[in-house]
Amino acid sequence: MTTTTSQVSERTLLAQLARVHAWRYARHPLFLIGLALAMAATTWDIVDDPNLDSSRDGGLNFYSAFLIGVLGLIVSHRLTRTEGKAVALLPSTPVSQTTRTLALCAACLVPALAAALVLTVAMLGWLIFPPSYLQVWVDAMPTADFVAWAVGSTVIAGLGGPLLGVAVGRWWGFPGAGAAAAVLTVVAAGAGTMVAMTASFAASRAGLVGPWIVWLELPDIVDVSNAVLVRGSAVGHLVYTIGLCGLAVWAAVIRDAEGAARSVWMRRGAIAMVVAVDGLLWAILG
Amino acid sequence: MTSHEPTAAVTGVGKRFRRTRALDDVTFQLSTGVTGLLGPNGAGKTTLLRIMATILTPDEGEVSLLGRSVRTAGQRTEVRRRLGYLPQELDYPRGFTAFGFIDYMAILKEWDDRTGRHAEVRRVIEAVQLTDVSAKKIRALSGGMRRRLAVAQALIGTPKLLLLDEPTTGLDPEQRVNLRRVLSGMDATILLSTHQTEDVEALCDRVIVLDQGQVTFEGAVADLVATAEGSVWMADEPDPRALAHWKAGNGRYRHVGREHVGGEQVAPTLEDAYLLMRGTTVDELEVTR
Numbered sequence: 001m002t003t004t005t006s007q008v009s010e011r012t013l014l015a016q017l018a019r020v021h022a023w024r025y026a027r028h029p030l031f032l033i034g035l036a037l038a039m040a041a042t043t044w045d046i047v048d049d050p051n052l053d054s055s056r057d058g059g060l061n062f063y064s065a066f067l068i069g070v071l072g073l074i075v076s077h078r079l080t081r082t083e084g085k086a087v088a089l090l091p092s093t094p095v096s097q098t099t100r101t102l103a104l105c106a107a108c109l110v111p112a113l114a115a116a117l118v119l120t121v122a123m124l125g126w127l128i129f130p131p132s133y134l135q136v137w138v139d140a141m142p143t144a145d146f147v148a149w150a151v152g153s154t155v156i157a158g159l160g161g162p163l164l165g166v167a168v169g170r171w172w173g174f175p176g177a178g179a180a181a182a183v184l185t186v187v188a189a190g191a192g193t194m195v196a197m198t199a200s201f202a203a204s205r206a207g208l209v210g211p212w213i214v215w216l217e218l219p220d221i222v223d224v225s226n227a228v229l230v231r232g233s234a235v236g237h238l239v240y241t242i243g244l245c246g247l248a249v250w251a252a253v254i255r256d257a258e259g260a261a262r263s264v265w266m267r268r269g270a271i272a273m274v275v276a277v278d279g280l281l282w283a284i285l286g
Numbered sequence: 287m288t289s290h291e292p293t294a295a296v297t298g299v300g301k302r303f304r305r306t307r308a309l310d311d312v313t314f315q316l317s318t319g320v321t322g323l324l325g326p327n328g329a330g331k332t333t334l335l336r337i338m339a340t341i342l343t344p345d346e347g348e349v350s351l352l353g354r355s356v357r358t359a360g361q362r363t364e365v366r367r368r369l370g371y372l373p374q375e376l377d378y379p380r381g382f383t384a385f386g387f388i389d390y391m392a393i394l395k396e397w398d399d400r401t402g403r404h405a406e407v408r409r410v411i412e413a414v415q416l417t418d419v420s421a422k423k424i425r426a427l428s429g430g431m432r433r434r435l436a437v438a439q440a441l442i443g444t445p446k447l448l449l450l451d452e453p454t455t456g457l458d459p460e461q462r463v464n465l466r467r468v469l470s471g472m473d474a475t476i477l478l479s480t481h482q483t484e485d486v487e488a489l490c491d492r493v494i495v496l497d498q499g500q501v502t503f504e505g506a507v508a509d510l511v512a513t514a515e516g517s518v519w520m521a522d523e524p525d526p527r528a529l530a531h532w533k534a535g536n537g538r539y540r541h542v543g544r545e546h547v548g549g550e551q552v553a554p555t556l557e558d559a560y561l562l563m564r565g566t567t568v569d570e571l572e573v574t575r
Contacts, residue, residue, distance in 0.1 A: 003338070013398060016393045017394075027381070027464045085377035094367045
């Protein structure tokens with residue numbers, strides 16, 4: 001028998017498709033360049049006079065978020081867009097578009113793992129060369145909040161950017177849409193963190209709406225040594241960003257979900273929305 | 287050899303794209319074997335194949351494939367498990383090798399066992415004679431090789447229903463003959479949409495002619511050819527009264543027309559019969575092509 005006609009587990013196929021896309025992701029030049037730069041910058045931060053600059057956060061969040069997360073948005077948009085190139089053919093296969101989209105989303109674990117690797121290197125580096133600037137977080141932040149912030153602004157940023165790229169790719173599969181979305185993401189994250197850092201706005205905690213936060217408030221923008229922690233819950237913000245990741249997956253899938261699958265994904269989207277809103281409220285009120 | 291048990295039935299199918307009526311009350315049946323689908327550009331062949339490939343939904347009518355209606359999602363999936371489809375134009379995802387793309391398509395056709403899947407991928411790549419370049423990136427392949435790769439994905443799993451939209455476009459004569467060999471060896475219902483009447487003559491026992499969204503002929507290839515008996519002749523000079531005429535390789539003029547106006551009558555080909563049926567002059571044919 002050379003043909004498979006038996007019903008194969010959707011989960012098995014999802015895993016196999018995800019493996020194909022993960023491999024495509026892992027070999028994408030932009031991802032490899034971003035990872036190499038993030039690793040190099042993190043290592044350089046650790047080795048190069050680590051106690052000097054209190055404004056630096058090392059590889060803790062910026063490098064991973066930008067070089068892996070934001071560039072990852074462009075990478076995953078491209079993978080999604082080019083996967084859809086075979087659109088004249090793909091709908092005639094028994095595997096649904098929902099499964100194919102989920103496989104692309106699952107491939108976004110590659111940049112998340114890469115961001116986790118960079119974070120691990122940064123942490124190991126700090127154990128060897130403890131930088132003084134880290135104390136502002138370590139001393140004043142509860143451990144759970146510190147871990148939540150570290151993970152949220154690296155690993156989740158490394159996941160969320162690429163997931164957003166898949167969603168954008170499913171809705172706007174033309175060249176340049178990924179880059180435009182990346183610019184908008186940088187603007188949103190930058191605006192959020194600027195609002196969060198500016199003392200005059202800090203009381204409103206509006207900056208916590210941003211998907212990525214440095215978690216420092218600067219009473220005096222000139223003297224960064226006076227930096228204090230942003231008020232609010234970093235754990236809540238982590239939950240918020242996880243909810244945003246869920247919404248990105250939902251936005252990617254719902255585009256082509258039909259029938260019963262659409263109903264299921266509408267419910268899942270509602271759950272992701274509740275998680276995101278609850279997390280944001282927790283971050284703001286916590 | 288054709289079995290007369292119908293394996294696909296298209297009944298009263300209509301499809302509209304805004305103001306354009308692509309298909310109008312199309313009805314025919316297919317059995318095991320190769321059926322040719324002829325028609326000029328814009329006749330609705332690709333739309334018909336896309337409907338049969340379960341990609342498009344007809345506005346009206348019924349499509350039953352391999353004993354299943356394609357109205358419900360569950361039945362559509364069952365049909366897709368047994369379907370091979372070659373679209374007229376296919377863009378490829380970036381970054382895949384020839385082997386990688388066919389492997390990806392095999393996963394999408396639910397080949398979950400890696401060993402068996404890879405053996406099947408090698409089989410279909412071998413069938414289209416691309417083994418030597420299977421490790422190459424698709425973008426490094428020539429147009430003809432890409433076309434053969436597209437054919438290869440349609441052959442995955444030895445489908446029971448094979449829908450091929452212009453499979454020989456861009457293939458050299460050797461590869462066209464190879465494709466004929468592959469298709470003629472399959473125990474499947476094959477619908478072959480093409481402009482190449484010689485492919486239909488070489489492969490098909492039945493033919494459907496589609497024109498302006500309607501079936502204008504359905505029957506044996508020999509029956510269509512027979513409609514041109516006595517309407518084809520050779521002469522030393524061109525005769526403008528013929529529907530179509532052109533200078534053949536032997537220096538004489540081949541004429542096709544309703545009325546035989548002189549010269550030596552010759553046996554018609556499928557192309558003659560097709561021209562006659564459409565009432566198309568060679569000049570018009572060049573425009574539509």
